[in-house]
Amino acid sequence: MTGEPEVALADVTPLVQLVSPTGERVVEPDNATYRSRVDHLTSEDLRALYRDMVLTRRFDDEATALQRQGELALYAQGRGQEAAQVGSASALAPQDYVFPSYREHGVLHVRGVDPVDRLRLYRGEDHGGWDTAAFNVHLYTLVIGSHVLHATGYAMGVQRDGAVGTGDPARDTAVVTYFGDGATSQGDVSEGLVFAAVNNSPVVFFCQNNQWAISEPTSRQTRVPLYRRGEGFGIPSVRVDGNDVLACYAVTAEALERAHSGGGPTFIEAYTYRMGAHTTSDDPTRYRDRAEEEYWRQRDPIDRLEALLRAEGAWDDAWAAAVDADADALGERLRTEVRELGAPPTTTMFEHVYATEHAQVTTERAWFEEYEAETEASR
Numbered sequence: 001m002t003g004e005p006e007v008a009l010a011d012v013t014p015l016v017q018l019v020s021p022t023g024e025r026v027v028e029p030d031n032a033t034y035r036s037r038v039d040h041l042t043s044e045d046l047r048a049l050y051r052d053m054v055l056t057r058r059f060d061d062e063a064t065a066l067q068r069q070g071e072l073a074l075y076a077q078g079r080g081q082e083a084a085q086v087g088s089a090s091a092l093a094p095q096d097y098v099f100p101s102y103r104e105h106g107v108l109h110v111r112g113v114d115p116v117d118r119l120r121l122y123r124g125e126d127h128g129g130w131d132t133a134a135f136n137v138h139l140y141t142l143v144i145g146s147h148v149l150h151a152t153g154y155a156m157g158v159q160r161d162g163a164v165g166t167g168d169p170a171r172d173t174a175v176v177t178y179f180g181d182g183a184t185s186q187g188d189v190s191e192g193l194v195f196a197a198v199n200n201s202p203v204v205f206f207c208q209n210n211q212w213a214i215s216e217p218t219s220r221q222t223r224v225p226l227y228r229r230g231e232g233f234g235i236p237s238v239r240v241d242g243n244d245v246l247a248c249y250a251v252t253a254e255a256l257e258r259a260h261s262g263g264g265p266t267f268i269e270a271y272t273y274r275m276g277a278h279t280t281s282d283d284p285t286r287y288r289d290r291a292e293e294e295y296w297r298q299r300d301p302i303d304r305l306e307a308l309l310r311a312e313g314a315w316d317d318a319w320a321a322a323v324d325a326d327a328d329a330l331g332e333r334l335r336t337e338v339r340e341l342g343a344p345p346t347t348t349m350f351e352h353v354y355a356t357e358h359a360q361v362t363t364e365r366a367w368f369e370e371y372e373a374e375t376e377a378s379r
Contacts, residue, residue: 013225015271016251017241021299023307034250041246043314049090049245050305051323053082056106057302058327059115060276062334063105063122067280071338072122076103077276080243083301084208084270085178086110087248091256092176093169095136097158099151099177102140103208107178111135115330116337125341127352144179145186148205151177152192155203155265164202165262174259176204176252182213184229185221193233193267202259204252205230205267208242210274215287230267242272243301273299346372 016034017026027035060079067075078085085106092098092111100107108118113130120129121140128139141147155175158164163173183189184207196203209226211218218226230237236258240251248270255266273296277284309315350365 013239015239015241016247017244018246018250019244019304019308021243021304023304023311025308031247034247034254037250037253038246041249043309043312046305046309046312046314047319049086049249050302050309051326052086052090052106052110053245053302053305054323054327055330056082056086056109058330059105059109059118059334062331063119064276064280066119066334066338067122072119072280073124074279074281075119075122076279077274078103078105080273080275080296080301081208081210081270082106083245083305084206084242084248084272087245088176088206088252088268088270091249091252093172093174093256093260095163095170095172096174096176096256097151097154098137099147099154099175100137100140101144101147101179101183102142103180104140104178108135108137111137113137115334116341119334119338120341123338123341125344145183145188148177148179148183148189148192149195151175152196152201152203155196155201155259156199159199159201164260169260172260174202174204174256176206176256178206178208180213181207181209181211181218181221181226182216183207184226185213190233193230193235193265196265197233197235200262200264202262203265204255204259205235205265206252207267207269209269209271210242211272212274212278212284212288214278214282215284225269227267227269230269233267235265235267237267237269239269239271242270243299243304245301245305272301 016031018031018035018038020026057079060077063072063075064077066072081103085104089107089110098107098111105118113135117129120126132138138147138150158173158175163171166172179189193205195201207226209218213221225239227237227239238251240247242248251268255268258264258266275293275296306315347365347369350361353361
């Protein structure tokens with residue numbers, strides 16, 4: 001298989017781009033509105049975006065290595081999708097709520113979720129790993145597309161709570177849900193789009209089209225660009241260069257402004273590429289070729305931002321060395337602290353099965369505790 005069908009589709013389908021793959025600003029009449037949304041970003045802001053992307057990739061590389069060493073049961077790689085995640089998440093307001101799938105490591109980084117806590121689920125040490133209320137980020141969702149319905153329902157609740165269209169930037173709330181191209185084939189996503197559209201709910205559907213739903217290319221999922229699916233539900237939709245961090249920031253900022261003001265949902269297709277495997281149980285060499293991978297390596301989102309920083313005189317070698325040092329420190333911390341995570345008590349499997357105490361669960365827990373005590377006593 002090759003990437004030619006998808007590459008051709010990208011070439012002929014308009015998409016929002018503010019920085020070219022070689023690091024130049026793209027100035028065209030069609031992107032003037034989006035350019036205005038990043039005009040306020042200073043060189044320091046661009047360096048902050050770069051740092052977030054570098055740390056996200058280092059997290060990804062270290063987590064992959066930990067899984068290969070048997071320290072994690074599984075891991076879903078996000079290499080290559082840093083611009084889509086960091087750019088979009090950087091546009092969020094503190095009160096906005098995020099529903100991720102299982103690959104949004106960059107989004108969680110921007111929202112401040114501790115890197116070790118992000119790996120508790122993949123180690124099997126915890127069902128989630130962090131306090132969702134503390135970061136306004138829901139737990140990772142492994143059931144493909146199901147969280148899109150959860151996000152839509154949450155947005156409908158926000159709407160009914162009167163936290164939309166008040167004009168107060170500290171109160172107006174939007175919901176963002178992240179999912180992949182493969183999830184758009186799931187019924188839950190279509191249902192979410194229906195409910196969001198007819199209720200004019202404040203939700204942003206952020207589809208990271210990394211072009212491979214495990215081993216199935218997007219060309220086997222749709223005959224048209226994915227953003228047009230949003231249009232079919234009557235939702236304003238846009239396709240953005242998912243490897244352009246500024247463009248991803250700009251289109252998300254516009255979508256959030258619409259949601260905050262009571263203008264309803266938006267569908268964003270971030271056209272990017274999954275450089276790594278779907279998960280660490282996957283072997284991408286069995287279904288895609290090196291030419292396709294090389295094509296996208298030349299469009300690496302981190303290299304693109306570095307080129308822009310250098311072109312605009314915002315690159316500083318001492319600062320870049322400090323970023324690398326921060327990445328090394330992150331890697332060392334992950335290697336140390338993830339290995340130190342202990343196994344939870346076996347009785348935690350009985351917790352949170354129901355919202356309140358349930359007689360059957362209580363009985364089963366008591367039996368299990370007695371069984372464990374007898375087993376330990378017989379050793």
